[in-house]
Each structure stands twice: as C-alpha cells, then as structure tokens.
Amino acid sequence: MKSDNVRNVTVIYFDSETLELNHHVGDFPTIEQGRVVLCEAFKKGKSIIAVCEGDNQPLELEYAS
DSSP states (O other): OOOTTEEEEEEEEEETTTOOEEEEEEEEEBOTTSOBOOOHHHHTTEEEEEEEESOOOOOOOOOOO
C-alpha cells in the first residue's frame, strides 16, 4: 500500500544535453499540500516541462504542413 506522502506521477522534461523530449514515471514524495517534490539529483540535467498525475505515455505528434 502506498504512503499518503507519495504520489505516482509522470514528469515530462527536456534533456539539457541532447534537447530530447523525455518522460519518467515514478513515485515522488509530496509536501502537506499535496505538491510533488522533485529532488535536485533528479532535476540535474533536465528542464522540467510538466508533472502529470499517474502513469501517462505522451503521444508522438506529426504536424501537417
């Protein structure tokens, strides 16, 4: 059973070195108000774009010309 102080989220981010758009699904701690806390070690080398609740798989898009 999951602790009330942990939330399963999908983090969408750009890799700072390759500029690739990536995502990571995992359990992260939360503060009292329910906000997710991403540790500095996780954020290193990433530009965080979004944090979504649950296990989400971003879709690849193709734009019409």
